[in-house]
Amino acid sequence: MPERGLLVSAPGKVILHGEHAVVHGKAALAVALGLRTFLRLRHGGGGRLCVRLPGVGVRREWDVAELRVLRDRIAADFDESKSPSVEQLDVLKEFAGIAADASAPDSLAILAFLYMCLAISAKYGDVPSVDIVVWSELPTGAGLGSSAAYAVCLAAALLHACRAISCPLKDGEATARWTEEEMTLINSWAFQGERVIHGNPSGVDNAVGTWGGALRYQSGKITSLKRVPTLRILLTNTKVPRSTKVLVAGVKEKILKFPAIMNPVLDSIDAISQECQSVLEAMPTNPSPEYYPVLEELFDINQHHLNVIGVGHPSLDRLCRVTASHGLHSKLTGAGGGGCGITLLPPDATPLAVEAAKRDLCACGFECWETDIGAPGVTLHSSSSLNAEVLHALAES
Ligand SMILES: Nc1ncnc2c1ncn2[C@@H]1O[C@H](COP(=O)(O)OP(=O)(O)OP(=O)(O)O)[C@@H](O)[C@H]1O
Ligand SMILES: C[C@@](O)(CCO)CC(=O)[O-]
Ligand SMILES: [Mg+2]
Known part of the structure; x- marks a missing residue:
């Protein structure tokens, strides 16, 4: 150099x-x-x-x-x-x-x-x-x-x-x-x-x-995942500002206040990660629609859990509702409280449905784009x- x-x-x-x-x-x-x-x-x-x-x-x-x-x-x-x-x-x-x-x-x-x-x-x-x-x-x-x-x-x-x-x-x-x-x-x-x-x-x-x-x-x-299928993911930025530091501190406070209620939620999120990893590692590299219903259901369950631990936001609820109206499943990603959500785009989602979802998300003032992972x-x-x-x-x- x-x-x-x-x-x-x-x-x-x-x-x-x-x-x-x-x-x-x-x-x-x-x-x-x-x-x-x-x-x-x-x-x-x-x-x-x-x-x-x-x-x-x-x-x-x-x-x-x-x-x-x-x-x-x-x-x-x-x-x-x-x-x-x-x-x-x-x-x-x-x-x-x-x-x-x-x-x-x-x-x-x-x-x-x-x-x-x-x-x-x-x-x-x-x-x-x-x-x-x-x-x-x-x-x-x-x-x-x-x-x-x-x-x-x-x-x-x-x-x-x-x-x-x-x-x-x-x-x-x-x-x-x-x-x-x-x-x-x-x-x-x-x-x-x-x-x-x-x-x-x-x-x-x-x-x-x-x-x-x-x-x-x-x-x-x-640990690197054994195999990563080509997942198509739509990223949506709600543009609602938030601070990871504040959100992480808020979750800690909730766990300390209600340990018997919050710890099982964290265990369930852990089990979701485990299940998702098993599905991803079993999937062929090229997308195959039959694996997607499980991945979509895991997105939905986790999004509910993230709301329970206090890191949801009305803008993220809206994002999930808009994509659901086009048959697509979303969850927040990162610290939540605003920021970005991810939407799974299964191989059998029609280009028309994806375009319509993007249009409706943009109409909410959100910005969305597809990117490589x-x-x-x-x-x-x-x-x-x-x-x-x-x-x-x-x-x-
Ligand atoms: N390009 C950059 N130049 C300088 N500082 C940056 C840059 N990008 C991020 N930062 C610093 O990181 C902070 C944002 O961190 P924060 O963890 O809150 O959000 P994030 O990392 O984008 O989201 P998450 O942690 O949820 O993935 C900014 O406030 C700034 O201090
Ligand atoms: C919210 C959090 O889990 C992810 C932020 O991208 C914080 C962290 O892991 O440091
Ligand atoms: Mg960060």
């Missing part, structure tokens, strides 16, 4: 089943999306570190010397297995002029950046003098893992800048992936970044952002793969 810099990307994700339950030790099934976050890092020199995050309206620049002092102030023995402490985050907030209880997208993005940059540079090298810009095809805060894709890109780029991971890209190659061991390191640091943004993440989103494909995740254990995880790109459109967007940001 030339010293000029690097370009990395990581995919968003769709959780088929197991959101929220996965935070409490149950299984989740998740697939990587064909929508990605990109990060370009350029070695700057001049002792400055510059970050541009156009998706959340951030443009910040610091003296590397100033960041070194800050790092030494919060220095502990930083490690990829250590959570950021409240005290460390308080010092970073004060430094960046962020209110103690701030939860705005730009504040959380800066905080995650500062933590990851200082922690990684403390462990592996020095604070790098670089220019970083991050942009995304993912909607922010809509349930598609934008925070994890951001954290995975940051982890890969900062580890690379500190020479803690190699440069797998060979001359003439457009893209390359890191080794399993390096991806494990990227994933662990991305998890710490997710902790800054989410408070108490399960780790499923950063696992998908790192490894890509389709996987089962439970208590940190990642099972995309590759964190990837290093040659900088020549930046197309004109992207270069223009970078110049504008």
Whole structure:
């Protein structure tokens, strides 16, 4: 890789089943999306570190010397297995002029950046003098893992800048992936970044952002699905804003208040993930309609459960009603409370029915699109793969 810099990307994700339950030790099934976050890092020199995050309206620049002092102030023995402490985050907030209880997208993005940059540079090298810009095809805060894709890109780029991971890209190659061991390191640091943004993440989103494909995740254990059929999924963004951190905290509160009522619901969600995995692994790669009634029923049951644990929203109820009126089954995906829903499109759904459903969803003010699933995880790109459109967007940001 030339010293000029690097370009990395990581995919968003769709959780088929197991959101929220996965935070409490149950299984989740998740697939990587064909929508990605990109990060370009350029070695700057001049002792400055510059970050541009156009998706959340951030443009910040610091003296590397100033960041070194800050790092030494919060220095502990930083490690990829250590959570950021409240005290460390308080010092970073004060430094960046962020209110103690701030939860705005730009504040959380800066905080995650500062933590990851200082922690990684403390462990592996020095604070790098670089220019970083991050942009995304993912909607922010809509349930598609934008925070994890951001954290995975940051982890890969900062580890690379500190020479803690190699440069797998060979001359003439457009893209390359890191080794399993390096991806494990990227994933662990991305998890710490997710902790800054989410408070108490399960780790499923950063696992998908790192490894890509389709996987089962439970208590940190990642298993690739044996076989993933080509599922057609319609994604719908209700555009209702919500915060994963707040929703995850709300579920925890409900479980503590009504353990005997909520724990069986989480067990049932776990059984749904199990059942869905068995069906997916039994399905032929090419879609076959006979498996779909079970998948659809599992969507319906889980959507009810997610309402019971308090993460539904009237906009998501509406989404489910609209698609049901066209014979299609939907559930929320990610943290819920608004954000995105997914609709299963069986091979025997007529193009007319799908088009009519899309039209009615758009008439509700929602945005919907079909996208590929099972995309590759964190990837290093040659900088020549930046197309004109992207270069223009970078110049504008
Ligand atoms: N492209 C980006 N640039 C900078 N920060 C980002 C970007 N994308 C996401 N973020 C950060 O992640 C936060 C959104 O994370 P949140 O977990 O609430 O939503 P999500 O990850 O999109 O959904 P879910 O966690 O349910 O899948 C934003 O508020 C911002 O701080
Ligand atoms: C809601 C949740 O289960 C998924 C968010 O995409 C939170 C998490 O697993 O960290
Ligand atoms: Mg998130």
